[in-house]
Amino acid sequence: MDLTERVLAGDRLALARLLTLLENDQPEGHDGLAALYSRTGHARIVGVTGASGTGKSTLVNRLALALRAAERAQTVGIVAVDPSSPYTGGAILGDRIRMRDLAGDPGVFIRSMASRGALGGLARTTFSVVEALDAAGFDMVLIETVGAGQTEVDIARMAHTTIVVDAPGLGDDVQAIKAGILEIADILVVNKADLPGADHAIQLLRASLQMAHPTRHEWAHHGLSEGPAAPPAESTWLPPVLPTVATQGEGVPALVEALEQHRAYLLKTGELALRQRERARAELESLLRDQLAARWRVAQPDGRFDAALERVVRREVAPRRAAADLAETGKG
Amino acid sequence: MEEKKIRVLIAKPGLDGHDRGAKVIARALRDAGMEVIYTGLRQTPEMVAEAALQEDVDAVGLSILSGAHMGLVPRVIELLRKQGQERVAVLIGGIIPDDDVAALQQAGVAAIFGPGTNTQSVIEAVRRAVADARARG
Numbered sequence: 001m002d003l004t005e006r007v008l009a010g011d012r013l014a015l016a017r018l019l020t021l022l023e024n025d026q027p028e029g030h031d032g033l034a035a036l037y038s039r040t041g042h043a044r045i046v047g048v049t050g051a052s053g054t055g056k057s058t059l060v061n062r063l064a065l066a067l068r069a070a071e072r073a074q075t076v077g078i079v080a081v082d083p084s085s086p087y088t089g090g091a092i093l094g095d096r097i098r099m100r101d102l103a104g105d106p107g108v109f110i111r112s113m114a115s116r117g118a119l120g121g122l123a124r125t126t127f128s129v130v131e132a133l134d135a136a137g138f139d140m141v142l143i144e145t146v147g148a149g150q151t152e153v154d155i156a157r158m159a160h161t162t163i164v165v166d167a168p169g170l171g172d173d174v175q176a177i178k179a180g181i182l183e184i185a186d187i188l189v190v191n192k193a194d195l196p197g198a199d200h201a202i203q204l205l206r207a208s209l210q211m212a213h214p215t216r217h218e219w220a221h222h223g224l225s226e227g228p229a230a231p232p233a234e235s236t237w238l239p240p241v242l243p244t245v246a247t248q249g250e251g252v253p254a255l256v257e258a259l260e261q262h263r264a265y266l267l268k269t270g271e272l273a274l275r276q277r278e279r280a281r282a283e284l285e286s287l288l289r290d291q292l293a294a295r296w297r298v299a300q301p302d303g304r305f306d307a308a309l310e311r312v313v314r315r316e317v318a319p320r321r322a323a324a325d326l327a328e329t330g331k332g
Numbered sequence: 333m334e335e336k337k338i339r340v341l342i343a344k345p346g347l348d349g350h351d352r353g354a355k356v357i358a359r360a361l362r363d364a365g366m367e368v369i370y371t372g373l374r375q376t377p378e379m380v381a382e383a384a385l386q387e388d389v390d391a392v393g394l395s396i397l398s399g400a401h402m403g404l405v406p407r408v409i410e411l412l413r414k415q416g417q418e419r420v421a422v423l424i425g426g427i428i429p430d431d432d433v434a435a436l437q438q439a440g441v442a443a444i445f446g447p448g449t450n451t452q453s454v455i456e457a458v459r460r461a462v463a464d465a466r467a468r469g
Binding site: 012020088091104111112114 | 336337339358359361362363364365366367368369370371372375376378379382383385386387388415416417
């Protein structure tokens with residue numbers, strides 16, 4: 001049996017190997033995923049993001065436990081991303097520490113990933129890894145991002161539902177109305193809700209959401225194709241703000257319920273199809289960009305890039321101008 | 333194409349609660365450019381082997397200060413082999429009496445580090461063990 005057949009047969013080591021090949025950008029990995037692609041599209045993809053120390057891993061642990069214990073137990077794949085050191089390329093991936101309750105359950109598969117220099121809160125290959133888990137038959141894929149600030153919003157393009165985790169005492173009301181991470185929330189969680197200041201944090205988030213949350217996601221892009229028509233105003237989604245104490249599991253049933261409601265909303269309004277299209281577009285564009293850049297590099301006579309770099313460093317030519325010149329001469 | 337990163341699982345099987353050494357090693361391997369999956373305290377051999385499988389690591393480092401190494405280490409190696417990961421290098425650190433060293437090496441341990449080992453020699457041992465395992469294909 002080849003690797004993809006073993007993955008489909010439920011061989012966990014084969015799945016782990018495929019994920020490594022994808023992470024390392026190996027051709028066998030790309031071929032494997034290409035062969036499996038028709039099997040994807042069944043998993044529900046949920047992102048969990050938020051600042052460092054808000055309790056994302058602990059919440060993912062509890063959420064997975066709840067999904068496993070539900071009347072119709074769902075199998076759960078977890079992708080947990082932690083940052084790589086920009087200096088050494090090394091990383092400490094510590095999310096499993098908080099997920100030890102899930103050990104020994106064959107319905108759960110946890111994979112840690114280092115961000116490997118990507119800046120959006122995920123690794124460049126996270127999309128492929130999620131697709132592989134989807135093809136392997138997991139009902140739900142939970143993606144935990146690196147501890148995110150205000151700009152690590154890639155997760156919203158990848159997930160069907162994005163949970164943003166906050167905790168008391170992290171920010172004032174100016175933080176709460178900043179664009180970015182709060183705007184991508186489909187569900188807001190105030191974790192550590194047993195700490196002082198939790199009520200205040202919840203009220204603050206509710207108030208700023210009512211003021212500022214966009215009624216639906218409109219991605220700024222340059223594509224030509226039109227999605228389905230906008231959903232009618234009465235069916236817009238206002239993100240709920242839910243208190244949890246993840247260490248104790250408090251509030252987790254309500255979170256599971258909110259995930260169900262959001263799923264129903266996505267299906268009813270047609271927004272699920274819209275998001276899936278947007279997700280495919282983002283991935284296609286980014287791969288295209290990589291491939292065009294790689295092709296351009298190969299087509300360049302040696303040293304042209306370095307010569308341009310030298311001129312930019314000496315401030316003889318502005319970077320944008322240098323890039324335009326390089327792109328122009330690189331066409332043939 | 334990316335170079336193949338070395339992925340290492342650092343685990344503390346057994347019941348002792350002292351993970352300072354494990355954390356120092358995890359940090360040193362990170363600074364050497366490796367991706368280190370750190371699983372925390374009180375892992376059973378089954379939990380270690382399962383994490384090694386899901387993470388598809390090249391090496392497993394076990395930190396054991398409790399004296400239970402003769403029970404825990406061969407069990408981890410057996411489980412790794414059983415699940416098809418015979419190429420994963422197993423290294424151990426902690427308080428290991430000289431009398432046990434030969435038996436552990438016999439069981440398949442690639443390297444053993446006692447108190448006072450400098451981190452550079454651990455880094456080199458991991459690199460060497462992983463290179464050997466990859467060369468064996």
